[in-house]
Amino acid sequence: MSEHDATRATIKRLIVESLNLEGMSPESIGDDQRLFGQGLGLDSVDALELVVALEKEFQISIQSDEIDRQVFASVADLAAFVERLRAEPPSGPPHA
């Protein structure tokens, strides 16, 4: 599995686990499936819960103004965002 694929698979797993989507298999979430509104039906609190899970899993820090509909539109968009953050040099401790 390529690293891209691994990132996407991890994100799908985090979505199911952290958002209590019982009975849903991570693989059933499409890479480009809309996550909010009509798609998977997630809302703003789901997005924030997912942020906590992503930060912990990938050891990244997500700023409040980065939590928007474009970044969180789909798993593919999220994966691209996560990979971009991981590639950046760390700019200091996340929250101090």
Added chain:
Amino acid sequence: MPSRAAASGRRVAVTGLGAVSSVGWGVRPLWQALRAGRTGLGPFSRFDHTRQRTHVAGQVPDAPADGARHQRRRARLSYCERFALFAADEAVEQAGLEAPLETVRTGVFFGTSTAGLLESEWFLERLWRGAGGRPGLGLMASHQLNTPGDSVARHLRSTGPVETISSACASAALAIGSAVGALRAGEVDVAIAGGADCLCAITYSGFNSLRSVDEVPCRPFRQGRGGLSLGEGAGVLVLEALEHAVGRGARVQAELLGAGSSCDANHMTAPHPQGIGAAQALQHALDDAGVPAERVGFINAHGTGTPLNDASEWAAFVRTFGERAARLPVSATKSIVGHLLGASGAIEAVATVLCLEACEAHPAAGAGPIDPAIPVDLVLDEPRRLLPDLAAVSTSLGFGGANAVLVLARYSGEAV
């Protein structure tokens, strides 16, 4: 339309005020800060916030030296109770009443979100991290949410009904509404109504997890506002059947004309974007008070400073007041003392009475243009003169969708 007060014949007077907040212990320092538009929000030390996302809050300063006697006696009480007791004492004294209140038919109606949660945090931390030994059970004695209201009733030796409400940001306003109901029904002649809350890590972390907290002192209704600022303290009002107050020669500071509430029933954290629930609460409060919307001349807004709340609240103003909405002076008390959560409705009711008494809407703290998308007439820089015969509304729009609104006015002095 006839108000419920008119129907029951019992009007409600405000005869005493008490307050504790980040700008000081007492109503005097509160009014000074409100008038000056000077914020009490800033660095704080109530708990270790090194790893928090933000570092601003409205912490109550250490108790004044001359209050040392009270403080020593109250040292084993939670911070929240200490705030509540100080504010209750101040309000009762101002009302010219004296504990014990056993001989007066008195009730206590309180709101809180935290009670002794800070002290419970200490207990849990010692329980989970302590090396042997057990944390003192005394730390958990104030855990229950009824503790601050009970403490006030116990201290004043009040023997009538006691009721505590915990409905997030609407708690104290709902409690005040409950007090109005009890007074009108003749269950009590005097009601001690208010709220108290204390800063603690759970609420601070929680609001930060929702990315609702601003990194700088909150900027309600301003362009680029970034969220709320948490505060702590207490607000207490002595409410009284008007004929009872007048009968004993009490000074009536304002009249509490009515209360209304509703629920968004929409989302657990986000307010309804069109402000429908808040507008319903406003309308119900005005109906209850027998005050038409045109008679409102001042709004003490909920105004937390979150992008969503302020926009939703503006929408509610427009629904209720139509095109007048943009011309109604608005005071944003949270810019001065922060968001006192369960107690916010109480301290903001106190602020509203102070504004009515002085005929001045207090300015908000901080700089920056008002958000052009929500053109409230936010009072800035200087207090704004208010017309004396108009009514005021104070809005409390809570987490979980509970909305509560109070309607107040200067006492007209007319015979009961």
Added chain:
Amino acid sequence: MITGGGTVGSFGLGFDRLADALRTSTPSLTEVDRSAGYHRANGARLAALACAQDLGQWLPSGAGRRMSPPSRLAVAAARMALRSASLDADGAGMADTAVVLSTTLGPASFTEKLYRAILTDGPETASPFLFTECVANAPAAQVAIACGATGPNVTVVQREAGALIALGRGAREIASGRVSRALVGVVDELPPLAHAVLDRYDALARATPHGPEAARPFDRRRNGFVASEGATVLVLEEERAARERSAPPLACIRGCGGAFDPSASRVGWGTGLGPLRDGLRRVLTRVGLLPRDVCRVVSGASGSVAGDRLEARVLRAVFEGTALPPLLAPKGVTGEYGGGFLASVVLAAQGREFGATAGFGEPDPELGIVPHAGGELPAPKTVLASSLAAGGAAAWVVLGAP
């Protein structure tokens, strides 16, 4: 008018299951999980637990994914209540509805989890899911969302007196004309830590050489209450609206009121007979009743040493000169917290049969109260429900046959 009700508790789901338990005087107690090490060695071990109940049919699948245990219990009980009142939970007409819930233990498990994560992994790992439910009014908010109830939404937190205060508040919202309907109830969850803390305050019943662990209301051997969890929600309707719907009423609410005993400590009961006796007398007077007009008393006595003593004194003082009517003390079956008491009050007002008071065997000469010993009683015309809270608050409600 009370036109419907739903309840979840250690006895199962629904009023009929509770009625069976009360008729047969059978509490359902289970061992609390003590594996976390919070409990002391010789303390209480049992509780009337409910969180393992299968709420599946009352919570649409997926609807509960972000709900805390209290929210799930409350929403399930609310939907059960609406069904029992032949109302459509998702239907129109629910807007004009208030929600008034009471809780004592609040969002206990989520708060514990949230704070644990904050301490262990740092505040940046605080879960928005958990925090959103870490407010006492989360269940009331969830009930409002589930039922589209946009009327007043109030969460009362006055401990053991909260249930009757909430009932009175709901009735008042309807009487004032603000709404024509109210969902009123109680919800509590009892995670192991909450149970352990109650035990450390010596509040809970414990096994002794003289008998097993049990709630013994008014009994000479009582040594604390049994804690419980669950939820009860009642549907209250404005009388005319109920009649228009041909909804068979279960009971009506005639009046309510409260008082406070300033001699109580923060976490206990006091000795303030005077204020409480006067408070109860005022309630009866306001409803136009003399003590001898009361057909039945449903007492909140729980087995608490001081609480039951105070309750006994107040009742005897108010009924002085008149024989006490048959007195039911259901907490021997339901335990304390979680709505069992409120549900029992409604069953009593309906005239359902109560068995011998569970836990009671030996009268306490100091109290002079002998609760119901079993056997059929005539259907009551007026019922007085009484609750005294730790901390000093008291609340009473008078109910009547419809």
